[in-house]
Amino acid sequence: MSPSLFPQHIIAQKRDGGVLSRAEIGAFVRGATDGSWADYQLSALLMAIFLRGMTPEETALYTDAMMRSGVVADLTAVPGIKVDKHSTGGVGDKVSIPLAPMVVACGVPVPMISGRGLGHSGGTLDKLESIPGFRTDLSLADYCAQVARIGCALIGQTKDLAPSDKKLYALRDVTATVECIPLICGSILAKKLAEGIDALVLDVKFGRGAFMKTEEQARELAHALVQVGRAGGKKVRALLTAMNQPLGRTVGNALEVGESIACLHGEGPADLMEVTYALGAQMLLLGGKAEDVAEAEAKLQAVIADGSALEKFREIVVAQGGDGRVVDEPDRLPQASHKVILPAPATGIITDVDAMQVALAALRLGAGRAKAEDRIDPGVGVSGLVKIGEPIEAGAALCTIHASDASSAKVAVEMLGKAIRVGNEAPPKARLIGELLS
């Protein structure tokens, strides 16, 4: 190894504000993958990157190296433009579940490799696994075959996909180096670029319940993601969407699957459908199945109206070992033993539903993971959540709490009682869909 590629030398370069070369970034990512760099060297460089930044070129090289650290799915044999959607994560964000079958039903293949929930943010995999029998641990070969056969597969990250990201993310999590745009870009896009897609629509969320607290931060991240995704040879668009109150009326795994199925039956809540249509329209545009947003949204509405999106979802569920009957009988989904209604303390208007506080209540109920090794309880969560601006009468339900025992229900009642506010005046209506970056 050339001395210029010694870990100390590369760390010192970035420490001093230098720009790392392809060879240096390659050595770093290889070091994370094969263990030739010690963890303490990786974390020292991660901190130096956090504080010194990376140029767009460095970020693209980093993402490329991360992608190439493992296998890259080859879907070239699947006809059409393959389009995926990725969300930076929010509360009640089950959009992928109705969206994927809707877009596939419109003729665009959707290969989707998703993550698990951690902290306040839920994960698509955990939600799907609440469907009895549903398997998300398909091999890459089975994943490719299923995309070819039915246009879609919804699976989890296999261990040979961007393994460097798994290593580096675990280190970032315990060394205060998570909130760094170039590192976030690399982590998100390395996995997405490895899944065999041609185009990607990003849902970059901002607000109390999102990773990025302000629209400005979200725009910065979205801009970087679009730039780096393009450097990776993909068509990429990003939509900024608000995440101040939960999306839809449910939070919790089986409850969110139930709401997703309702969407496909044409009974989805307005805010959830608005985001789903907006992202789906961009996917159809990138997938070459519509000329403009209006045409795209009309097509998406049609596949709900004619039941073909619902049938596509059933097909996916069955293909992945799940019980297809849940599509018509959502009661087959796991249910919590304790259901408690949270009554409104007064008559008035809902002035706040704090997404983060709702998420923490759901976490307390067992719907999520505080630590990676925590087990999830699929049936618990919150349903029937009121939305900001809705009128309410004293004693009417603000939401229903689904708990596995009386004591966690009691804590959740208290937490949600603080998260949901009733007042006299309607707050100004907040925009849900923000800027489109393309």
Place this chain on the structure above:
Amino acid sequence: MSPSLFPQHIIAQKRDGGVLSRAEIGAFVRGATDGSWADYQLSALLMAIFLRGMTPEETALYTDAMMRSGVVADLTAVPGIKVDKHSTGGVGDKVSIPLAPMVVACGVPVPMISGRGLGHSGGTLDKLESIPGFRTDLSLADYCAQVARIGCALIGQTKDLAPSDKKLYALRDVTATVECIPLICGSILAKKLAEGIDALVLDVKFGRGAFMKTEEQARELAHALVQVGRAGGKKVRALLTAMNQPLGRTVGNALEVGESIACLHGEGPADLMEVTYALGAQMLLLGGKAEDVAEAEAKLQAVIADGSALEKFREIVVAQGGDGRVVDEPDRLPQASHKVILPAPATGIITDVDAMQVALAALRLGAGRAKAEDRIDPGVGVSGLVKIGEPIEAGAALCTIHASDASSAKVAVEMLGKAIRVGNEAPPKARLIGELLS
């Protein structure tokens, strides 16, 4: 543990430019000592400290926590003001060896815990160990007893002295976080404050052969060291001294002990004596044994002239198991098998003796360690080195090379031939002793 003392929280604080509290710095140093922080967390914080800095107060708290991570020698039973000297390291810097017995002979106790050489810089311990039988691995109890009995002990760092420094220095070495003034301060002073001293004179070197390349950098380090040492309750002074050419005329362990003995016989080279007197004078002033520099230097000259410094050195050597006869018969020191004279290529004036290049030649001969686990050859090195500004005749010796075999001698001849330059004009005389910070 309070969540505010979680490693991630403390790392994030410093990452964001915050000032760490005593509790936070304590948790970090404790984490390094007892292993409750992972290495990757330690290195992430070290990099954050490197890039964000530490205030003088943080540096003092860090130093204090490092000192308290192990045992602290108690010399309160020894009468008098105990004074030590520490050098930031140079080439041919054997000052401690003649200095300690000189100062002790003047009535000031000198408890001295030294380090080993690493890289281009030699270590007092390695030099002393070239004396047959000399032991530097005294227990802390034996060290205290010897200081009480004869006023001086010259030992190595025991494993229970500031163990956090050993851990953190090893990490810094491989994560590009060495050259950071607050971390350097902590590392140097934690060990010195633990050795039971009341006062400390620092020799902060600058130049090609020193850690700090410019006088400005050395001043910054010296300033920080004085400030932090005082915060630790010690009287501290720092002298800036030049390190562009080797100090004295020898580089190599036994050769430097020989030169040190010559100093005690009143036959030391001028530059080495100048630095030794300057540092010794400050030690006598701090030790309350002189009113001014002139009085101090007169006392130091007197203990050489009357042989009492030499006798004190013999006493120390014998006390630590060494062969006291070397004091009168330096030929008893280990000798290299091959001695080669490097002749001057032309008649003229010595225009350069590059300290770093000479050090690297000595390292090549086996006088030092490139890696911590390397073994040292006590007899090898360079003697009879010319000094910048001296006249030379073609063919006369620029130096004598002491090697263990012909092949390393040949490489050293080549390296030294480049390190030592002969020209026609004497370069401007450079100042050896710079500013005193107190």
